[in-house]
Amino acid sequence: MAHKGEKTLSSTFPKEVTSRLGGETVALCYQCGTCASSCPVAKVTERFNPRELIKLSLLGEKQEVLSGSAIWLCCSCYKCQERCPQKVEIADVIYALRNMAIKEGNTPNIYSEFAAGLMSEGRIVPLSKFVEKKRPDFGLPPLKPAGVDALRKILSTTGFDKIQWKKEEAS
Amino acid sequence: MNKAKVGVFLSDCGNQLPEILDFDALISHVKQVSGVALVAKASEFWRGEGLKAIVGAIKDKKVNRVVVAESLPKLSEVNIVKAAEKAGLNPYLVEVIDLKDHCAMPHREKPSEATEKAKAMLLAAIERAKLLEPLDKLEFPALKSVLVIGGGIAGMQAAEDLADLGFKTHLVEKAPFLGGLAALAGRFFPTDDCAVCIQSPASDVKTITHTSRKCVYRSGFTEIPNLDILTNSKVVAVEGVPGNYKVTVEKKPRYVNALKCVRCDLCTTVCPVEVPDEHNAKLKTRKAIYMNIPNVHPPVYVIDESACKFHECAKCVEVCPTKAVELDQKSERKTLNVGGIVVATGFQEYDSSVIKEYHYGEYPDVITNLELARMIDGFGPTGGEIIRPSNKKPARRIVIIQCVGSRDRRWNPWCSGICCMISLKHAMLIKSAYPDADVSICYIDIRTTGREHEYYYERAREMGIKFVKGRPTEIVHDPEVNMLIVDVEDAILHSLLELEADLVVLAPAMVPTEGTKELAEMLGIDVDEDGFFKEYNAKLRPTETKRRGIFLCGGATFPKDAPTTSLHAHSAAVKAVKFLNTGKIVKDQKTAVVNEEYCGDCEFCPVTCPYGAISLVPKGEEHFVAQVSDLLCEGCGICVGTCPVNAIELRHARPNQMSAQMKALMSVNGTSKPLILAMCCSECGHTAVDSSGMAMMQYPANIRVMKVPCTGILQVHQFLEAFKAGAQGVMVVGCKSDGCHYEVGSQKAQKKVELAKVLLKEYGVEPERLEMFNMVFIEGDKFAEAAQVMTERLEKLGSLQLMASS
Numbered sequence: 001m002a003h004k005g006e007k008t009l010s011s012t013f014p015k016e017v018t019s020r021l022g023g024e025t026v027a028l029c030y031q032c033g034t035c036a037s038s039c040p041v042a043k044v045t046e047r048f049n050p051r052e053l054i055k056l057s058l059l060g061e062k063q064e065v066l067s068g069s070a071i072w073l074c075c076s077c078y079k080c081q082e083r084c085p086q087k088v089e090i091a092d093v094i095y096a097l098r099n100m101a102i103k104e105g106n107t108p109n110i111y112s113e114f115a116a117g118l119m120s121e122g123r124i125v126p127l128s129k130f131v132e133k134k135r136p137d138f139g140l141p142p143l144k145p146a147g148v149d150a151l152r153k154i155l156s157t158t159g160f161d162k163i164q165w166k167k168e169e170a171s
Numbered sequence: 172m173n174k175a176k177v178g179v180f181l182s183d184c185g186n187q188l189p190e191i192l193d194f195d196a197l198i199s200h201v202k203q204v205s206g207v208a209l210v211a212k213a214s215e216f217w218r219g220e221g222l223k224a225i226v227g228a229i230k231d232k233k234v235n236r237v238v239v240a241e242s243l244p245k246l247s248e249v250n251i252v253k254a255a256e257k258a259g260l261n262p263y264l265v266e267v268i269d270l271k272d273h274c275a276m277p278h279r280e281k282p283s284e285a286t287e288k289a290k291a292m293l294l295a296a297i298e299r300a301k302l303l304e305p306l307d308k309l310e311f312p313a314l315k316s317v318l319v320i321g322g323g324i325a326g327m328q329a330a331e332d333l334a335d336l337g338f339k340t341h342l343v344e345k346a347p348f349l350g351g352l353a354a355l356a357g358r359f360f361p362t363d364d365c366a367v368c369i370q371s372p373a374s375d376v377k378t379i380t381h382t383s384r385k386c387v388y389r390s391g392f393t394e395i396p397n398l399d400i401l402t403n404s405k406v407v408a409v410e411g412v413p414g415n416y417k418v419t420v421e422k423k424p425r426y427v428n429a430l431k432c433v434r435c436d437l438c439t440t441v442c443p444v445e446v447p448d449e450h451n452a453k454l455k456t457r458k459a460i461y462m463n464i465p466n467v468h469p470p471v472y473v474i475d476e477s478a479c480k481f482h483e484c485a486k487c488v489e490v491c492p493t494k495a496v497e498l499d500q501k502s503e504r505k506t507l508n509v510g511g512i513v514v515a516t517g518f519q520e521y522d523s524s525v526i527k528e529y530h531y532g533e534y535p536d537v538i539t540n541l542e543l544a545r546m547i548d549g550f551g552p553t554g555g556e557i558i559r560p561s562n563k564k565p566a567r568r569i570v571i572i573q574c575v576g577s578r579d580r581r582w583n584p585w586c587s588g589i590c591c592m593i594s595l596k597h598a599m600l601i602k603s604a605y606p607d608a609d610v611s612i613c614y615i616d617i618r619t620t621g622r623e624h625e626y627y628y629e630r631a632r633e634m635g636i637k638f639v640k641g642r643p644t645e646i647v648h649d650p651e652v653n654m655l656i657v658d659v660e661d662a663i664l665h666s667l668l669e670l671e672a673d674l675v676v677l678a679p680a681m682v683p684t685e686g687t688k689e690l691a692e693m694l695g696i697d698v699d700e701d702g703f704f705k706e707y708n709a710k711l712r713p714t715e716t717k718r719r720g721i722f723l724c725g726g727a728t729f730p731k732d733a734p735t736t737s738l739h740a741h742s743a744a745v746k747a748v749k750f751l752n753t754g755k756i757v758k759d760q761k762t763a764v765v766n767e768e769y770c771g772d773c774e775f776c777p778v779t780c781p782y783g784a785i786s787l788v789p790k791g792e793e794h795f796v797a798q799v800s801d802l803l804c805e806g807c808g809i810c811v812g813t814c815p816v817n818a819i820e821l822r823h824a825r826p827n828q829m830s831a832q833m834k835a836l837m838s839v840n841g842t843s844k845p846l847i848l849a850m851c852c853s854e855c856g857h858t859a860v861d862s863s864g865m866a867m868m869q870y871p872a873n874i875r876v877m878k879v880p881c882t883g884i885l886q887v888h889q890f891l892e893a894f895k896a897g898a899q900g901v902m903v904v905g906c907k908s909d910g911c912h913y914e915v916g917s918q919k920a921q922k923k924v925e926l927a928k929v930l931l932k933e934y935g936v937e938p939e940r941l942e943m944f945n946m947v948f949i950e951g952d953k954f955a956e957a958a959q960v961m962t963e964r965l966e967k968l969g970s971l972q973l974m975a976s977s
Contacts (some may be wrong), residue, residue, distance in 0.1 A: 028580075030616075032641065033659070036660035037643060049660075085578060085579035128861060159359075
């Protein structure tokens, strides 16, 4: 939560969220908590609660939402979205928030690594000798090369490569 | 028709107007207008000596048309028209205008401009008056009888009122017994008394136990004079017009003669058929011959056609001591001739089984509020014990879930309004009977907005009922211990809870009764977007429909609690009485009329008329013409605006009357500004002009106001005609698009304005010379502002060049 006395509320933040792809339905939320009780992540950690995340967004707690870890904990199972009585597209709202966070430079390391892997190897999970060796045991064929050049072209067209992935290190 | 002799009566409003308007100039201007036979000036003309002068002029045959310039015309017109009629003049030959609030006040800083405008206004009124035609007062017979559809609490109360007031009343109920949902509810909040308690009839049925309130079963309801009760019956066809409806009702056989049945119960004892009892949450069985609850009306058994074996068995026939069972009864059709219809079909619980995660219909221990009500009722299937349907053992851990399928945009977006109170009632009744019971209510918001309702909520908290702020995601069944687990987040505690329950009760949405849409179609009335019957005006006419003579009450328009239902029912009854009381419907003839020579086979006007007043009738071989019902026509003129060949006109707003008025208004300018014609609807538009004048708001005198019945009457060519008559700009001023007094007129006008703009562009005329404005009475400032804006806009555009090169 925001520290007392610290002015972090952004009155424009809810509007920013609704104007983004996926964020359009956020203001319909009436805090019934169906999402929270549906959420498999919330069951195992108190660090994530979709209802609370939406409330904070609607209150304009921009900093807490975008620089916190919660938005990165959603596992995108879409159960909340299925059951939301107000048709709030909760998982999609969270994607919108993630995009906003990345734009602010708040990317968790693991995502930066994913991005880097995708650009260099064409895979988000780097191949290990262990995996390559184990594949035949499960009857899987050897992995083909990922076609990095074509992928890079796509990523560059979409502007993916221009996103500043690494959070700038605080001095 | 005699030559028009117009009398012009100018009120100076207590010598207030001559300070601004030059009355001598006005009088001499008016005097030289052809057809004017008399001009008079007085302090006021709507009462006293002034009114006598008008009456005298009519009586002495000096005038046969009357134009009065008087303040507050909406008020003064009533008196003037009445007096004129009494003096022998057809009341439709009177034209009243307002020189004060439409001219002197808004232009008081420019007296000479105001005087010139007043000349134009007077000329317009005179020209219109000359072309007015005498119209009739129409009378239609109205039967002093009413059909009430639906025998629940609303229908019963409305029917009782109507019968007591001397109207032959037919009460049609589709179920075999009266009482509707109320009969099943057991008790009502916030008094916790019997749901079967109704107001005592004020009729002759007064017994020694007469009190102000009675049980249905003590009320003698079935014996009320003038009241004809048709249970097991359904309306299958409705024909006719307001005041004279012909309704066909299909009455299913009861197979038991009501006049012979003595309620001895022998028939149910011998009946071998057992079926689940739908009136008792299927928690017990009933026989094929049965009564749903013991205290029911009519107190006569009924045979369930789908279960009875009839002559194969016939044990009930044999045992009946009075030979009341008649297995050969046939279903019959009855025709009822009624003047009005009251729709009281109520609401029903939404089918909760569509919400898969709550497993209603799958887990037997998940039930609805209405099913719980049956358990709580001492007359019910469990004699008041709260049990688990799965094993019939007592339920002591009970979780109630609110907003099941309501406030839910996937199913029913509305708040049903009464379920919070119902659940509180149930929770408290359970807690009082079983203090050790653990009752929780899972809610999104508790809504207790009625009188004393909040105290009810307070009492529930004091009694130890638990409130969990959260809507559960799922009900899970643990088969090993036969227990239900309700998965919910308590938002206040910020914690995820798993509530263990023996019984889970759902508070389902309340939705329109099955068959609502079909009945609406039969009656020719609308349903709203949620599927409930739509009232004519939610604020002021909450029991009326767009069809005269058809009224609504109770849950048919939206879920209601008992007190509100009663209010609504009595209100509908009064409205029906008011409508039919004199045995006739009196209407003026300001209606539409078809010129059959021009009318082609198109279906525009019958489809567009919001009141279903126009039908196509055959004329000659394979040719149809439109025909207007004077009874149904409301005189808006939307048909006129729709007709592609000008074959339909309003008698009181004929094209020649409008165009004469238009030309006259454009005849004098007197200002240096471009003339603008403001075509205002007689409802909100024209009154907004009034209110701007009353508030002394200033706008330029180049604005000329012309009243039309509804902006829906306007046709594209009339905008062009206005420009031709000398207008540099045209304003169309109507009601708000969703607040049009004739439902769609304002929207139609908007479309025509848009179309006309396209045409203007084609002709090389700037489309922004034409604009539609929407406002209500209190928005006089909006009118003044619009007038200012349009004037400035036109000044910038310069003078109108017809057919200019682009």
